[in-house]
Amino acid sequence: MKRLENFDNEYLFVLPKTFIEKLITTPITSNLYLTNLGFFPNAEYHYVSREHGAEEWIIIFCTGGSGSATINHVRYQLHQYSLIILPPGVKQVYQASENDPWDIYWLHFTGKLATDYPNIFTDKPFFIDHIQSNEVDTIMRYFWLMIKTYIPGFTYNRSLYTSQLLGLMLVELSLNTGKISNGVQGSPYVDTAISYIYDKIDEPIRLDTIAQHLEISSSYLSRIFKSITGKSVNQYITQLKMERATYYLSYTNITIQQIADRLGYTDSYYFSRVFKKEYAVSPKHYRERLA
Structure with a gap:
């Protein structure tokens, strides 16, 4: 077919x-x-x-x-x-x-x-x-x-x-040629962590999982990540996921539940609360404003 x-x-x-x-x-x-x-x-x-x-x-x-x-x-x-x-x-x-x-x-x-x-x-x-x-x-x-x-x-x-x-x-x-700097310099661990986050953006992502992938401790990763990016690992993940959510809300017709699923949130109500905290409006109202 x-x-x-x-x-x-x-x-x-x-x-x-x-x-x-x-x-x-x-x-x-x-x-x-x-x-x-x-x-x-x-x-x-x-x-x-x-x-x-x-x-x-x-x-x-x-x-x-x-x-x-x-x-x-x-x-x-x-x-x-x-x-x-x-x-x-x-x-x-x-x-x-x-x-x-x-x-x-x-x-x-x-x-x-x-x-x-x-x-x-x-x-x-x-x-x-x-x-x-x-x-x-x-x-x-x-x-x-x-x-x-x-x-x-x-x-x-x-x-x-x-x-x-x-x-x-x-x-x-x-x-x-595919090697744009992500604007973060000072640690190959942070570069690799950011690349890992982008790769797994449609899945649940945990700090300890990233640290395990890098073979370093979670506390060390947290410290160097925030010192270089100015954000915690979880803040960075949430921001990136919510940015991706705005793409789905703006340019697709998939439901809010489907968007939550795509971004690794099993609970669409929790996803909506996180989105509202980031953008001051719910996903539903964000989409309605674009109509």
Whole structure:
């Protein structure tokens, strides 16, 4: 039961050919522009096969679950926070895992200057096995902003804006190739702890579990974490989970119970209390204010 699209709570934007023709003939947007954009959560049976590839470059950013991309008979495994950029005109097959289907942001883009970003554009895929720490939120934010921009419809100004966001994202990737500093320096233990928190953000996370993973004591981890970040481990985890909750509330239709479940809270009422403490409104009222 292979599917190209039509997933629950998906976002899918395909720019009309007549609109793309306007972008091609306008000097600024002709340099770099999107043609397709989307977000597929829990994309069960997702499968795409192109014998001769696509006409555009394709970015796939996996934020949950897993899948694979096979490009010219070379297979790349994607898991949470993997990213791949596929070059145009090459045989490609990409698909969600059967047992753990992926959540992916994706887009197609092209333009006269599309290949001018260093470290990315060759005849081979650009692959990051695991994007680090706050680069995850940076890349995710660019995708959400592009999606949010096109929700009301397609206009030239909106496409100009999305092309600039795309350019920023490509520069981010070309400069750092998945190794953006998380802004926290002074201890490899803290760096690793933050990376671990991002990896497990959709699960219950405990201080002692992180300390055990790092093979250090909980008290030592607490001390160095707060001295470097200014927050306790639990404060950092809660803040990150609530930030992720705002994404779900703003850009998906999943229920508050489902959001709580995704973020590792077994009790949705407790999740709501934590959210209200962080944002001064309940998740329900937060979503209603956006309507």
